[in-house]
Amino acid sequence: MRPEDALLESMRELTPRRIVEELDRYIVGQKAAKRAVAIALRNRYRRALLPDPLRREVIPKNILMIGPTGVGKTEIARRLAHLVRAPFVKVEATKFTEVGYVGRDVDAIIRDLVEVSVQMVRAERLSAVQEEAWRLAQERMLHVLAPDPPRPGAQNPFEVLFGGRAPASSGDPYDREMEAARARREALRPRLVRGELDREVVEIEVEEGGVPVVEIIGAQGVEEMGINVQDLLGGLLPKRRKRRRVTVAEGLRIFAQEEAAKLVDQEEVQREGVRRAEELGIVFIDEIDKIAGSGSPVGPDVSREGVQRDLLPIIEGCTVTTKYGPVRTDHILFICAGAFHASKPSDLIPELQGRLPIRVELERLTEEDFVRILTEPQNALLKQYAALMQTEGVEVTFTPDAVREMAHIAAWINEHTEDIGARRLHTVLEKVTEEISFAGPEGPQKVIIDAAYVRARLADVLQDRDLSRYIL
Secondary structure, eight states: OHHHHHHHHHHTTOOOOHHHHHHHHTTTTTTTHHHHHHHHHHHHHHHHHHOHHHTTOOOOOOEEOOOTSSSSHHHHHHHHHHTTTTTTTEEEGGGSSSSSOOOOOOOHHHHHHHHHHHHHHHHHHHHHHHHHHHHHHHHHHHHHHHOOOOOOOOOHHHHHHOOOOOOOOOTTTHHHHHHHHHHHHHHHHHHHHHHTTTTTEEEEEEEEEOOOOOOOOOOHHHHHHHHHHHHHHHHSSSSOEEEEHHHHHHHHHHHHHHHHHHHOOOHHHHHHHHHHHHHEEEEEEEEEGGGOOOOOOSTTTHHHHHHHHHHHHHHHHHEEEETTEEOOOOOOOEEEEEEOOOGGGGGHHHHHTTOOEEEEOOOOOOOHHHHHHHHSSOOOOHHHHHHHHHHTTTTTEOOOOHHHHHHHHHHHHHHOOOOOOTTTHHHHHHHHHHHHHHHHHGSSEEEEEEHHHHHHHHHHHHHHHHHHHHHO
């Protein structure tokens, strides 16, 4: 089965309901947003099953997420990409307002996506040949530990040029030395496999790093052109090698990497990386509200509208030149997100609004949501903290009333100061557990955190309203 067919087969089981269930394991609430991204992801699988002429016409329905910070916008997109092993990049819309009125080169978004995609495919291919690469690495290491004897010197210059050599007799000393070297390698093989030689130091030849980057200012920008020139010179110049003294274990790791790279077809990796970026790529553009102007013809709104117009062709569908070749953006899924506190979605230019047909409003998190976030997800904050302290033999237990108290405090602070969503739980939890983390193994080996402990740790900060704005 081809890798792309296997990827398609893995998507068949991911029905929209199943996708929502998977997202529920990590993200609390936000049912509407989960349903929207689940449908968008499933439509990609449905499109892949269509006949070719119609498949090219079906474009993804891009999504605009509207909601305050810390409610799960980024996490939903990131987990979605992880589910289907899709190339994923997250960018801030504000970074494209830094240079001039039209912002930075937005093509860099697609170049980053393709780079991520190629690296994903390369990692998959390297993993598939790891067993064979390790076997070849062991053979190379055995030849380092028990090398072949040097060949006898050539009799004349023609033998040096053409490798000619008179046939050796059966009693040739060179043949006897070769047999002895093979016997030594076979004797060392079991010990090498068992790891008994890992601490031995050997001298091996390794490839040096790539040639220096030559940066040229061109149409694709300084950075991209520098990479292209590096690749070009790297293919023309012979690879330099140097000798290093390493342990056998380290040498095996180096040899395995080199052998795996030889077993992988790099051109096929690049082709598959480009194809996967075009067909499965997901781009998450955060802070889209920061480039939404109010329609003023002067001031910063001019720059913001210029950035929107730069983003428009990429979201609409165009061809971007990368070092791996041209990449079409027609079927890349774009998920844009923003809080829209000082602006509204209608402040985006009409053309961009039309390219974001699905709009989902995420809900603010409540005290009950905070309780669930602290305990329910697979990567819940309390589970993470307990596991961290367990590494030093400290057992930390949070009582239900402590969980409720921390959730209540986080919700209260969000209500009376700036609402930063679930990120407030990080600051509250760190303040509560500061003394325990500082003491570490030097403190008590078993700690129970209850509501009274939480209130005691946060009492001074909560009583001083001005101080709580800075600390929590």
